[in-house]
Amino acid sequence: MNIIETQNLTKSYGKFTAVSEINLHVPKGTVYGFLGPNGAGKSTAMKMFLGLTKPTGGAFVINGKQFPGDRVQILKEVGSFIEAPAFYGNLTGEENLDIIRRILGLPKSSVSEALEIVGLTQYRKRLAKKYSLGMKQRLGLAGALIGKPPILILDEPTNGLDPVGIHEIRALIRSLPQQFECTVFVSSHLLSEIELMADNIGILNHGRLLFEGTLDTLKSSAASMGYPTDNLEDTFFALIDADNRQRGGVR
């Protein structure tokens, strides 16, 4: 069963099309890696799922609920982290999460749980604006994880983290479907990262979905098209490059 499904989802800004008629299928209880170079349209697609921007065409369903009619219901079930950590700099980490908790109507204990999951418990009383970039990133993740929502939409969640932090967050994301029975929709521009986390992947380039399926399917279809398959990074680059050439050298 697919928990997120899009039908020809499109977003245009004037003549520029950021997302072009994509049809995504995100199976329930899995980690779905949304892959693409910078500017491919990953964040725009994610923003549409969260109602931050209106689609100019197509539709999508999240957990059986249709946008925009069920927007509030959808947002109750989705924890998200988009582009960069967003927080109130004048409040502590704990106070930031408490605001989210109150809006979601969660018990008080959910704040300390979320802080514990991301390893920020000892810094909970520090002002968020005084956090390091990695700590801000973790606070953003805590804001997405609070209340253990059934769906998580994470846009490049390891940006700004040190290698240890990247490893921890990757392991956390990988464990979430088993731990909290949730579905994770995570974006990255690094195939190596997605490879370590995702069950299924979708590759986006210039707003178009080039591939969707498992990593094994990617390998076999790449092989059938004559692309290198020894290294998935090379497969990804070959796919993107072929698409760019087909589009007339646009990079």
Add this chain to the structure above:
Amino acid sequence: MSFGLELRKVKRTGFLPAFLGGGILAAAVPVLNMAFRSEIYVGINAAPVNILLNANWQIMSMFNILLVVVGACIMYNTEYAEGAIQKMCTLPTKESTMFFGKIAVLIAVSILLLLIETISVFGCSVHWFEVSADLYMETLKSFGFFLLLMLPTVFCALLIASLSKNMWIGLGIGVMCVFAATMIPSQNFVLTLFPFALPFQTLENHTADVIRNYAAAGAVETVLIALLEIMILKVRRSFE
């Protein structure tokens, strides 16, 4: 719930101290005026509240409007500075709910502001003038009128602050509106309906009909600005 949330969000921003300090500063105006040149006013044959407001309300209301503009900018700056507003928009709440929560906070602190000033005017009346039986009622009526005419200013200041991610743009526009309002001739009814000019009006200087017109205009402007903000919030999402 929205009121409590919005109040929490302005923690450590200097929002409440600004209103408290500003209120005390505005309240000091009639006290200082009377302390240094009471002889000009005590001989005037009019109600004490009338005399005091005629002498001091222009400067007091200017303080009030500037504080409302600054307060509105502080409130939206906490949302925009670190992108918190984006997180709020991904939660099951409406952006308009947030706007009206901020309105409620700004109205509450405006009441506090007017209360401090009313106490000051009342105190001056008692100290420097003969207290008449209707002093309490006169003071309360003036307080209510000021609060009503302050509503369009509160709504308009927050609307302006909500439009720009850069606090200085909102603050600049707000301050320009305040100074434009001070240049509007108070005799011209239509021009004084400018949301930032309304709080300069006093109850004592108008007939019952004009007061009714101001009250109605204040209410209509408040509703119109609220509707405009809701519309802006809906339209803005299409361009983001």
